[in-house]
Amino acid sequence: MTTTPMTAIETEDRRQYRTTRRRDFAVDLSMALATILAALVIGFLVMLATGNDPIRAYEAMLTGPLDRSFRVGRWLEDATTLTLLGLSVAIPFRARQISLGAESQVYAGALAAATVSIFLPLPPVVAVVVPMAAAAAAGAGMGLVPGTMKARLGANEIVATLMLNAIVVRVYDYLVNGPLKEPGSNAVHSENIRPDSALTPLSDWFGIPLGRANIGLGVMLLTAVALWLLITRTPLGYRIRMTGANPDFAAYGGIRVPRVIEWSFVIGGAVAGLAGAHLVQGVYGRLEPGLAGSLAFEGIVVALLARNNPLVVVVAGLFYSYLRAGGDIMEQQTDVGTEIVVVIQAVIVLLVTAQALPNLLKRRIARRQVGVR
């Protein structure tokens, strides 16, 4: 005897099944909104408890980023990097590989993009594309190392990626402080990239000041769509999904699991490399120490929130960046620090990763329906 009770789903007809699916989707969506609301309420209570004015703070946080056009620009610029980094981990996650290597990949990408766009004179357009390609290749290389270690040697990918991060960040710091430092400058940063290599700012297109937001946003959106197509519309995407769903099944079906694992790391690395190119060619125009900040790790959160669906990662990235941008504005305008944003983010992450909640709700609904019948 198997222990699973006979399942109700088999006996449903197609119409019933679709109704259930639509209902489940509605539950998921409303749960997501309820989660955000709950997090905001908790933040509200925390501010109240610490003697702050929560209404003023929330006003600054929730409407602030849209207040002025350059603030919108800052939000979009941040969201571009964050979403690319979220996408970069979503792909290995789909293959059930816990890659934490976005940090090494983004810095490798930044180095590659900067080196090419500072030292290599190229004609227009090509000058934009080649550094980005170099960044993607460098990121992919940084993905291949832990990917191969995991796939062929059985190394733990978490350890491998974290150790590689440590190495690459030190090398990056050394290069920015040493060989690549702008000669004769007091501040620590590299020379500026050649103007031809810069990603066109969105301000030029829309004629309103949008800060440092640039066409990297478009690159990010295209990347998301491309990755979604990769996952859903290509044999490699299928292999990644099956490897993630059950590696033993994939191997049994004739899929070369180690190769799929390597590919998932390489693709993720390339996308993180693009995030590095975006930071260099679009945001800073040069190498600066710690230019990715904590974005590499927040990308993991974004991927988890989006359940590793590339299109949802875009939504999650935009949302998460909005909270980040709003938090900064709140800190500037009120006494409330950005810590409260961290609290809100943490609550959201906790509630979203606790997938039991929506399932509980769905089951409750299902039971009620059975009772009615």
Place this chain on the structure above:
Amino acid sequence: MMNEPWGKDGPAVAARQVTKTYANGVRAVRAVDLEIPPGEIRAVVGENGAGKSTLMKMFYGLEQPSAGEILVGGRPRVLRGPASAIALGVGMVHQNLMLVPSFTVAQNVVLGVEPGRRGLVDPKAAVETTARLAEESGLVVDPRARVEEVSVGMRQRTEILKALHRRARVLILDEPTAVLTPQETEDLFAAVRRLRDGGMTVLFISHKLREVREISDKVSVMRAGSLVGTVATADATERSLASMMVGRDMSLDVDRTPARPAEPTLRVRSLGYEAATAQSLHGLDFDVAAGEIVGVAGIEGNGQSELAEILAGLRRPTAGTVHIDGTDTAGLDVAGHRRAGIGYVPEDRLHNGAALDASIADNLVVDRHDRPPLARRGVLHPGAVREHADRLIDQYAIRTPDPSVPVRALSGGNMQKVIVARELSAGPRLLIASQVTRGVDIGAMRFMYERLVAARDAGAAVLLISADLTELLALSDRLLVLKDGRLVARFDDTTGLTEKRVGLYMLGVERHDRDHLTAHLETPGEEAP
């Protein structure tokens, strides 16, 4: 530990209007009334999902009824967990034995109720207690042997002794014979009868109707959560029970014309396998011809799994050769084996037969997702994958509202149909079917049998590996027996072959000599005229 008082008369265990609705809305048991008087062996039979396991779990406190009441010892009881069931004298032996492998038999028997004082266990008393219980009940065990080193049969006897040690007066046996050889089954039955004669009430869950008829006093049949009826075993036939179980007349007899074997499709020569964590194989030689079903019998863990996985390309042999229609499979990966024409229904469908969280459609294409008509020029067409799934769902009668349903939501038999549909629709030249009907209901079982015979008649070579001897004898044109990684018997004609006779070879009491085992095997490459 003292048992709580039982009422003087009345049933040992009973259910009154018991209903169990699971949290996901599935009603597994519906208004069941069941009474088992003391000192009776009661068989409870039913298809998968009929609710018999759920009912037993309620008797053992693992599940609580949503409505109705459970009676133990003549009184209504609330069983909050197995601990309260055990306190009332109810013991259960699960299908998956639950013992501590690194402990000795005696340590397992007394576990939780150890003899000794002041928190110290008295190992000598434990061994003595175990030996005494074994003596009384006729369940032969070696109290000092470690559980991981003893046979499955002894592990099971240990489980029963454990229940006896806790003074069980009701014993629930969940498919106890699934892991036993015919001889071990006989011994178990003798012990169970002895326990019954000593006043024990036994609930015997099984789907092997022949055994049910042999051991039980009465049979209760469940179907779709309800109790269909209870009949005296003497008045029942296998056929009458089967039709009660499925609600219509049905037999498991397989219509099978004699095989018309052609040239050998599979040739295995001097196959050897050595691995640290698996059963080794030694010098296997055999053929499977196109158009015949060759069964592989053996107690589980004697190399059947390893053999199947080697043939499917999941393990690499360390010696010998395997040819499929003249293709040497050495050095080929899994995909290469599949290209050579091998289909494989794995023994554990949950482990590697399916990706449970992936859709039925995705599960059906794992071996063909990268080629037309599903994929062209590097693009996988979801529409084509869906159509492909719709077609197989129709052809193989997979019960589902939609191809996008995750396989996890399917019942055992239906899930197995997904796997069999995938492997057979690839048109394999050699089909390896391992435990193909394990945990599936009678309807699906019959369906699998028909499909295997149909595949044979269409010219496939079928290697059928099973722990169910009845199944092997019903389906196999020829039969091989594996013991300790060696072929010990080869029956080229299965007519008139009995389970008992095969059992002697499975246990190693008898064996065929090498000349018999390798008779008429040609060397690959030297085609016969």
